[in-house]
Amino acid sequence: MxxxxxxxxxxxxxxxxxxxxxxxxxxxxxxxxxxxxxxxxxxxxxxxxxxxxxxxxxxxxxxxxxxxxxxxxxxxxxxxxxxxxxxxxxxxxxxxxxxxxxxxxxxxxxxxxxxxxxxxxxxxxxxxxxxxxxxxxxxxxxxxxxxxxxxxxxxxxxxxxxxxxxPWLVLNPEGKFEKFTFLNLANFRPQKDQLNLLEAIYLLKSEGLNFRTLLVGEWVDPEWGTMVRKKAEELDLGDFVEFVGPVNDISAYLQKSHAGVLSSESEGLPVALLEYGLAALPVVTTNVGDCEKVICRENLGIIVPKSSPKELAEGMKKFLLDYHKSKELGENLKTFVEMEFxxxxxxxxxxxxxxxxx
CATH class of the missing domain: 3.40.50.2000 (Glycogen Phosphorylase B;)
Incomplete structure (x- = not known):
C-alpha cells in the first residue's frame, strides 16, 4: 500500500x-x-x-x-x-x-x-x-x-x-587486520581535526607501541588534506598512518579494524560514531557535539577533551594494552546504539x- x-x-x-x-x-x-x-x-x-x-x-x-x-x-x-x-x-x-x-x-x-x-x-x-x-x-x-x-x-x-x-550497515563476518588497526572515518576538513590525531599517534609511536591508523574519508578540503599529509611526513608516521581516502564500501574497514577513533574539534552527531558502534568497535572520541550522548557511560567507550593529543593518545593506548577489555566496550556500544539510535x-x-x- x-x-x-x-x-x-x-x-x-x-x-x-x-x-x-x-x-x-x-x-x-x-x-x-x-x-x-x-x-x-x-x-x-x-x-x-x-x-x-x-x-x-x-x-x-x-x-x-x-x-x-x-x-x-x-x-x-x-x-x-x-x-x-x-x-x-x-x-x-x-x-x-x-x-x-x-x-x-x-x-x-x-x-x-x-x-x-x-x-x-x-x-x-x-x-x-x-x-x-x-x-x-x-x-x-x-x-x-x-x-x-x-x-x-x-x-x-x-x-x-x-x-x-x-546508521544502516550490512556487515559480513571477516577477520581482523594482522596489525592492531585504528579506523578514523572522517572527511578531510578542519572540523575533523586529523592533526590532533596525528599528534596523538606520534606520542604513542614515541612510546614504542606497534599499530597503524587508517584515515578514510573524502578530500573535502584539499588544502587541509595537504596540511595533514605534510604533518604526517614531518612526524615520520609512514609506518603508523595510511591515507586511504574515499571508499565506496566502508563495511570491510569497520569489520577488519580493531578500534575506532574520532579526533574532531566540532561535530553534530557523527554517523561514523554510530557505525563504529554497529560494528562493535571500541571507540575513543573527543567530547564535541552529541558524542557524549553516545559515549555516555564508561562501559561504552572513552571520551576525551578536544584538541588534546595527549589525552587522545592515552585513550588509544588503553585499547592497545588491553584489547580483551576494550572488545567488551565495543559489544556494549553495539547493544546501546541498536537500542537508542x-x-x-x-x-x-x-x-x-x-x-x-x-
Missing part, C-alpha cells in the same frame, strides 16, 4: 554523514510503503552504489545557485512526484523554499546537519529567519542546535525537534514532529 510520496533533496552522494542520512532515510521510508524519491542537486558520489531498493534517484547537475535549468528540472520532478513531504538537507533548503513558494502544497522539513554547532555565535545563519515562514518543521542533529533554533523561533518551538542520526527510534521521533503516522 502506497502511503504517499516523500521527496528528499541533498547536494551530493559523497561519503559524508549528511549524505548517508539522506540515503538511510530514503530506504526506511521505502520500507514503510512510501514512494521514496531522492533528488541529488549537484553531483553523485560513492553512496550511489548503496541506494536502497525502492528508492528513485534524480540528478539535477546543478552548477550554481542560479542554475535556472537545474531548478526547472527540480520543478518538473516535484510536480510529477507530487510529494506530501519534502525533506531538505542542509543548504538544499534554499531551493526547497523556492519550491514551496511556487508549489506550496507539501510539508517542508529542513534537516539541519550544521557541524559547527559549538560555534553558533560566529555562524548564526540569520537568513533562516527569513526562510522560516515557508519551513514547516526543523530536524536537528544535536541538542545545541535544538536549543539554538527553539530560542530563535520561540513562537514555534514545537516545530523544532532533535532526532539523532541513525536505530531506525525505529528515528521514525518514532519523526512522527512526533510531523504529528502524523509514517
Amino acid at each position: 502506497n502511503k504517499g510520496s516523500f521527496l528528499q533533496i541533498v547536494d551530493t552522494l559523497s561519503m559524508g554523514g549528511t549524505e548517508r542520512m539522506s540515503v538511510n532515510i530514503s530506504g526506511v521510508l521505502a520500507e514503510r510503503g512510501w514512494e521514496s524519491h531522492l533528488v541529488v542537486s549537484r553531483k553523485s558520489g560513492g553512496l550511489e552504489t548503496f541506494i536502497p531498493n525502492g528508492v528513485t534517484v534524480h540528478y539535477l547537475n546543478k552548477k550554481t545557485f542560479y542554475d535556472v535549468f537545474a531548478f526547472w528540472n527540480l520543478l518538473k520532478i516535484t510536480r510529477r512526484v507530487n510529494p506530501n513531504i519534502v525533506h531538505a538537507h542542509s543548504t538544499s533548503v534554499f531551493w526547497a523554499v523556492l519550491l514551496k513558494m511556487v508549489l506550496g502544497k507539501f510539508v517542508l522539513v529542513w534537516h539541519d546537519h550544521f557541524g559547527l554547532s559549538d560555534q553558533l555565535r560566529i555562524y548564526p545563519r540569520k537568513e533562516m529567519i527569513l526562510l522560516s515562514k515557508w519551513i514547516s518543521k526543523i530536524v536537528v542533529v544535536n541538542h545545541k542546535l535544538e536549543s539554538f533554533w527553539k530560542m530563535t523561533f520561540s513562537y514555534r518551538e514545537n516545530d523544532v525537534q532533535y532526532i539523532p542520526n541513525f 536505530g531506525k525505529e527510534k528515528f521514525l518514532q521521533k519523526y512522527e512526533e514532529l510531523l504529528g502524523q503516522k509514517i
Whole structure:
C-alpha cells in the first residue's frame, strides 16, 4: 500500500554523514510503503552504489545557485512526484523554499546537519529567519542546535525537534587486520581535526607501541588534506598512518579494524560514531557535539577533551594494552546504539514532529 510520496533533496552522494542520512532515510521510508524519491542537486558520489531498493534517484547537475535549468528540472520532478513531504538537507533548503513558494502544497522539513554547532555565535545563519515562514518543521542533529533554533523561533518551538542520526550497515563476518588497526572515518576538513590525531599517534609511536591508523574519508578540503599529509611526513608516521581516502564500501574497514577513533574539534552527531558502534568497535572520541550522548557511560567507550593529543593518545593506548577489555566496550556500544539510535527510534521521533503516522 502506497502511503504517499516523500521527496528528499541533498547536494551530493559523497561519503559524508549528511549524505548517508539522506540515503538511510530514503530506504526506511521505502520500507514503510512510501514512494521514496531522492533528488541529488549537484553531483553523485560513492553512496550511489548503496541506494536502497525502492528508492528513485534524480540528478539535477546543478552548477550554481542560479542554475535556472537545474531548478526547472527540480520543478518538473516535484510536480510529477507530487510529494506530501519534502525533506531538505542542509543548504538544499534554499531551493526547497523556492519550491514551496511556487508549489506550496507539501510539508517542508529542513534537516539541519550544521557541524559547527559549538560555534553558533560566529555562524548564526540569520537568513533562516527569513526562510522560516515557508519551513514547516526543523530536524536537528544535536541538542545545541535544538536549543539554538527553539530560542530563535520561540513562537514555534514545537516545530523544532532533535532526532539523532541513525546508521544502516550490512556487515559480513571477516577477520581482523594482522596489525592492531585504528579506523578514523572522517572527511578531510578542519572540523575533523586529523592533526590532533596525528599528534596523538606520534606520542604513542614515541612510546614504542606497534599499530597503524587508517584515515578514510573524502578530500573535502584539499588544502587541509595537504596540511595533514605534510604533518604526517614531518612526524615520520609512514609506518603508523595510511591515507586511504574515499571508499565506496566502508563495511570491510569497520569489520577488519580493531578500534575506532574520532579526533574532531566540532561535530553534530557523527554517523561514523554510530557505525563504529554497529560494528562493535571500541571507540575513543573527543567530547564535541552529541558524542557524549553516545559515549555516555564508561562501559561504552572513552571520551576525551578536544584538541588534546595527549589525552587522545592515552585513550588509544588503553585499547592497545588491553584489547580483551576494550572488545567488551565495543559489544556494549553495539547493544546501546541498536537500542537508542536505530531506525525505529528515528521514525518514532519523526512522527512526533510531523504529528502524523509514517
